[in-house]
Amino acid sequence: MDAQDHYLAAEIQEALARDPRLAELHLDVAVVGGAVHITGEVATIERRDAVLDLVRSRFGGRDVHCHVTVTPTEGPQEPEAIG
């Protein structure tokens, strides 16, 4: 793996955690050949947009592939009997 890609992926991951719009610890970040790939799930559409905004504004000038989806909220699932 390219060393620059390696450290950039870690830096983006940390930025996603520290950005107060996101506080996001559950996204996967990979950088391959300078292109950023982000996958995972967030709670709202606003946070999905903020992921893209953060990466473009702070780590601009590269291809960004954002495959982040929004967690569904339908409820509830079928009851389960325990015990």
Next chain:
Amino acid sequence: MIRIAAVGDIHYGDDSTGRLLPALREVHEHADLLLIAGDLTRRGAAAEAEVLAAELSQVQVPVVAVLGNHDYEAGEPERVRAAIEKAGAVVLEGESATVRADGGTVGVAGVKGFGGGFAGASGSSFGEPEMKLFMATTELAAAALADSLESLASSDLRIALMHYAPIPETLQGERLEIYPFLGSYLLCEPVDRIGADLVLHGHAHRGREKGVTPGGTAVRNVAEPVLRHAYAVYQLGG
């Protein structure tokens, strides 16, 4: 029979208004109480907790919650707790609450918990003070959980509610390298020693829902991204 609705990791923020409201308004049609397994907020700001509190105030069954690691990020967990409690919910940290339902009494022992890892692959209280503090945090949480479970001996049902995971089984799907940050076997030991009917936790968004303690108690990871629903409903005692 008692029906328990449960969810964790709902991560409310100023962009969450109304997100779970339709499902929360109808909890009483499905369950006798609602338990929330931590990470009520995105980053632990009191203003975020107030967004959730406004929606919890419309829930027509008792609500009992614990805080999660996200609820500590802004450094004001006591304000998060106060906002949630103002809405009529109970927030537990090493404490217990008893809810009276038609099917009997439900005792809930609640603790955030902490990490450390699992038997055979756990951190030890050894070496640097920082490492000892890390493990002592989990040990204190486990001791508080034990005291809370013991205080509920007369309840018809006992539920252990926590944020961090007590077993590795419900973490499957997460990267193995981060298991020590996701939970600790120390949170499971009091459950098997003292007894509980169900353990609920969150924190592991990529884990799986169902597991069991070494002593045979059902464990459910109710992190919302795992459930893929607003909450799960478990029926006990019948």
